[in-house]
Amino acid sequence: MTATKNILLVGVGGQGTITASKILSNGLVAHGYDVKMAEIHGMSQRGGAVVSQVRYGEKVHSPVIDEGEADIIIAFEMMEALRWLGHLKPEGKIVINNYKLPSVRINSGIDTYPRNVLERIRDKVHTTVIDASDMAEKLGNRKTMNVVLLGALIKSMALEDLPWENIIRDNVKEKFIDINIQALKAGMTAV
Amino acid sequence: MKKLLTGNEAVARGAYEAGIVYASAYPGTPSTEILENIALYKEDIIAQWAPNEKVALEAVIGASIAGGRVIASMKHVGVNVAADPLFTFAYTGVTGGAVLVTADEPGMHSSQNEQDNRYYAKFSKIPMLEPSNSQEAKDMVVEAIRISETFDSLVLLRMTTRICHSKTLVAFGEREEGVKQPYRKQLDKFDAVPSTARKLHAKVEKRLLDLEAFSNETPLNFIEWHDKKIGVIASGIAYEYAREVFGETVSYLKLGFTYPLPFKKIEAFAKEVSTLYVIEELEPFMEEQIKARGIECIGKAKLSNQGELSPQILRAALLGEKFEVIDYDRSDIVPRPPTLCAGCPHRGFFYELGKRKNIMINGDIGCYGLSGFEPLNAKDTTICMGASVSMAHGAQTIFNRYDENMRAVATIGDSTFFHTGMNSLLDVVYNRSNAITCILDNRITGMTGHQDHPGTGYTLQGMPTTIVEIPELVKALGVKHVRVINPNHLDEVNEAIDWALAIENEPSVIITRYPCALKKYSPQDLEEFGALDSQCVVDEETCIGCRKCIKTGCPALIWDPEKKKVSIDTNQCVGCQVCLQTCPVNAISVKGVSR
Ligand SMILES: Cc1ncc(C[n+]2csc(CCOP(=O)(O)OP(=O)(O)O)c2C)c(N)n1
Numbered sequence: 017m018t019a020t021k022n023i024l025l026v027g028v029g030g031q032g033t034i035t036a037s038k039i040l041s042n043g044l045v046a047h048g049y050d051v052k053m054a055e056i057h058g059m060s061q062r063g064g065a066v067v068s069q070v071r072y073g074e075k076v077h078s079p080v081i082d083e084g085e086a087d088i089i090i091a092f093e094m095m096e097a098l099r100w101l102g103h104l105k106p107e108g109k110i111v112i113n114n115y116k117l118p119s120v121r122i123n124s125g126i127d128t129y130p131r132n133v134l135e136r137i138r139d140k141v142h143t144t145v146i147d148a149s150d151m152a153e154k155l156g157n158r159k160t161m162n163v164v165l166l167g168a169l170i171k172s173m174a175l176e177d178l179p180w181e182n183i184i185r186d187n188v189k190e191k192f193i194d195i196n197i198q199a200l201k202a203g204m205t206a207v
Numbered sequence: 208m209k210k211l212l213t214g215n216e217a218v219a220r221g222a223y224e225a226g227i228v229y230a231s232a233y234p235g236t237p238s239t240e241i242l243e244n245i246a247l248y249k250e251d252i253i254a255q256w257a258p259n260e261k262v263a264l265e266a267v268i269g270a271s272i273a274g275g276r277v278i279a280s281m282k283h284v285g286v287n288v289a290a291d292p293l294f295t296f297a298y299t300g301v302t303g304g305a306v307l308v309t310a311d312e313p314g315m316h317s318s319q320n321e322q323d324n325r326y327y328a329k330f331s332k333i334p335m336l337e338p339s340n341s342q343e344a345k346d347m348v349v350e351a352i353r354i355s356e357t358f359d360s361l362v363l364l365r366m367t368t369r370i371c372h373s374k375t376l377v378a379f380g381e382r383e384e385g386v387k388q389p390y391r392k393q394l395d396k397f398d399a400v401p402s403t404a405r406k407l408h409a410k411v412e413k414r415l416l417d418l419e420a421f422s423n424e425t426p427l428n429f430i431e432w433h434d435k436k437i438g439v440i441a442s443g444i445a446y447e448y449a450r451e452v453f454g455e456t457v458s459y460l461k462l463g464f465t466y467p468l469p470f471k472k473i474e475a476f477a478k479e480v481s482t483l484y485v486i487e488e489l490e491p492f493m494e495e496q497i498k499a500r501g502i503e504c505i506g507k508a509k510l511s512n513q514g515e516l517s518p519q520i521l522r523a524a525l526l527g528e529k530f531e532v533i534d535y536d537r538s539d540i541v542p543r544p545p546t547l548c549a550g551c552p553h554r555g556f557f558y559e560l561g562k563r564k565n566i567m568i569n570g571d572i573g574c575y576g577l578s579g580f581e582p583l584n585a586k587d588t589t590i591c592m593g594a595s596v597s598m599a600h601g602a603q604t605i606f607n608r609y610d611e612n613m614r615a616v617a618t619i620g621d622s623t624f625f626h627t628g629m630n631s632l633l634d635v636v637y638n639r640s641n642a643i644t645c646i647l648d649n650r651i652t653g654m655t656g657h658q659d660h661p662g663t664g665y666t667l668q669g670m671p672t673t674i675v676e677i678p679e680l681v682k683a684l685g686v687k688h689v690r691v692i693n694p695n696h697l698d699e700v701n702e703a704i705d706w707a708l709a710i711e712n713e714p715s716v717i718i719t720r721y722p723c724a725l726k727k728y729s730p731q732d733l734e735e736f737g738a739l740d741s742q743c744v745v746d747e748e749t750c751i752g753c754r755k756c757i758k759t760g761c762p763a764l765i766w767d768p769e770k771k772k773v774s775i776d777t778n779q780c781v782g783c784q785v786c787l788q789t790c791p792v793n794a795i796s797v798k799g800v801s802r
């Protein structure tokens with residue numbers, strides 16, 4: 017097996033980063049990897065920035081990913097992509113959902129949303145932008161946006177040979193299985 | 208098969224496997240999910256929320272003395288609340304095995320301080336275990352029960368946020384049904400009067416020597432020999448970080464049993480290595496003790512005692528390594544601070560309270576603590592749970608003493624009032640205070656993720672129970688002036704504040720009563736408050752762009768800087784109608800929705 021890989025999933029409370037990283041981690045475990053996953057709970061639930069860190073390999077010690085260490089970042093929201101960009105290895109990849117979620121302070125006119133986010137990131141690293149929110153909407157359930165992004169991640173990390181359909185079956189509610197499998201496939205073909 | 212579990216889920220599994228039959232706790236990040244997961248073993252373990260941590264530990268102490276295996280869990284500051292019974296239970300010892308879990312928070316992700324609770328083990332003279340991952344967390348609960356029953360002592364299991372909330376692989380074991388010890392009255396053990404306590408103290412000192420011998424022998428403390436130029440002593444998450452950074456290039460003394468320290472092992476290890484590092488998060492708990500034995504080592508000279516450690520911090524501090532980081536402009540990235548949810552019942556109350564002059568608002572701990580930020584600006588202080596009421600009393604006493612035109616107000620949540628606020632209100636009544644107490648009853652423990660409490664009518668394991676009514680309770684404590692209001696009705700809020708300010712010589716209590724917007728309504732809630740079946744909409748034509756509604760801070764209100772109009776996010780709005788009442792041109796109206 018290879019050296020430990022580091023994946024960062026970043027977004028805003030309520031976007032489903034935690035479910036996506038749970039499906040991902042369980043898939044990696046079923047494949048025989050050692051996996052550690054870190055999340056910070058607590059205040060972040062109240063509309064704050066959230067980050068899930070997944071590390072996998074033959075033997076993983078630390079559960080955390082520092083600046084300059086991520087092989088890939090999956091950003092569920094554009095400003096969060098910019099916030100966490102420093103965590104990426106300079107040769108790492110970033111997959112960004114083409115979606116803006118202004119903070120409360122931006123909505124109330126106290127702060128302003130950063131400009132030209134995608135251009136600024138493209139300037140620095142290997143960047144893929146996908147319309148995961150639109151794609152999920154088209155599939156008929158915008159909440160599956162997280163699984164579309166998970167599909168993109170899986171493809172980008174060359175993990176598509178794992179039995180993801182079964183893993184989804186084991187990790188989501190019965191009535192959402194089919195739509196999530198479709199979302200995953202859509203995400204895989206988007207990158 | 209192995210499963211990914213958080214450290215908290217693993218402790219719960221450990222409690223099951225250890226044959227524990229009774230568990231009690233009060234919620235607090237990062238410990239909350241320990242009891243929530245224990246509660247799932249309904250057939251085997253009785254799990255209960257206590258009103259505070261002292262009560263939780265005392266209930267567990269009684270259960271242990273009666274002969275059951277027990278566990279109590281709490282966040283680091285919770286142990287301060289439970290410290291009184293802790294220190295004497297440390298003297299008496301146990302009947303059924305007893306574990307106290309402390310979940311510390313280096314980095315203070317959601318806490319008011321970052322105290323290092325390892326000192327509680329040394330201070331109260333009880334053994335301590337520190338897991339480095341979820342497997343160890345589970346196994347150590349089982350081991351802790353064994354140690355507790357062998358050495359006749361409460362055992363401290365010390366976790367930190369990264370252990371509590373990281374998922375790592377765990378292999379399961381079977382439940383070991385403990386033998387129920389018969390209850391025996393033992394005055395010479397459990398009746399800690401001075402004459403007995405003196406004898407018990409002598410026993411505790413002897414127990415510490417036995418425990419140190421155990422610490423030297425137990426495989427929980429083990430040496431991993433590699434190159435001997437550098438030796439590392441580490442425990443908890445710091446061990447995993449060290450392992451990540453140094454791999455197999457240095458030797459390790461990995462400590463899982465960290466009080467009393469295994470000095471024989473430490474001496475033997477130190478002798479063999481040229482440079483000895485002690486790597487620990489927060490305070491130099493081990494380093495100080497190791498140095499006191501005359502063993503040279505390097506620790507806090509290179510590593511901070513503030514915040515969390517990380518592999519990168521170790522690399523920079525101990526190896527002088529720098530990481531290549533993408534250089535980019537971060538200047539316009541704005542924060543996403545936590546805010547009161549859309550439709551939070553605290554909003555209306557603070558919207559009005561924040562406008563008042565000549566008042567000092569003593570805040571407390573809970574979602575309502577978010578009132579301190581823009582745009583509500585309705586808070587002056589935070590210290591600890593329950594403190595708002597007693598602090599308001601103290602502050603009002605000084606304002607009165609110096610004839611200052613100031614009123615002290617306390618704002619406290621329902622769960623926090625049951626926790627320790629009740630005692631403080633007694634102080635207000637007893638000492639003839641005119642401090643104003645506002646109890647923000649949202650019918651649940653909101654901040655920590657919606658736990659039931661004595662006012663909700665349900666126990667942790669889902670049994671219906673007596674609802675303790677706060678207005679009755681407050682009156683029973685001796686308060687004569689009590690008002691219950693709906694905080695979403697701004698007129699009612701204003702009237703109540705005026706009413707309380709006009710009561711100049713006696714205590715007054717305002718109780719706001721409306722469920723948390725994220726609460727799953729109980730049948731009683733549905734009957735009292737009705738279902739959430741409406742939302743608000745802004746009529747774009749009528750809206751004059753004055754942004755008065757935005758001053759409520761509701762995250763569902765969206766300001767469009769181009770159009771200069773406000774709109775309402777239908778994903779978030781729950782129709783509380785607070786914004787509607789602030790609009791000077793009636794641009795906001797209500798519409799029914801089905802959910
Ligand atoms: C001694 C102590 N125990 C536990 C906590 C964790 N804690 C923070 S806020 C809170 C609950 C607050 O609930 P409530 O008073 O009902 O207010 P709400 O969040 O619902 O507004 C708890 C348990 C703490 N900070 N200190």
Ligand code: SF4
Nearest residue numbers: 548551574653723724
């Ligand atoms: S969880 Fe409940 S109490 Fe807390 S901010 Fe949200 S609505 Fe308010």
Ligand code: SF4
Nearest residue numbers: 550761780783784786
């Ligand atoms: S009614 Fe107004 S204040 Fe209440 S949740 Fe909806 S937008 Fe927010």
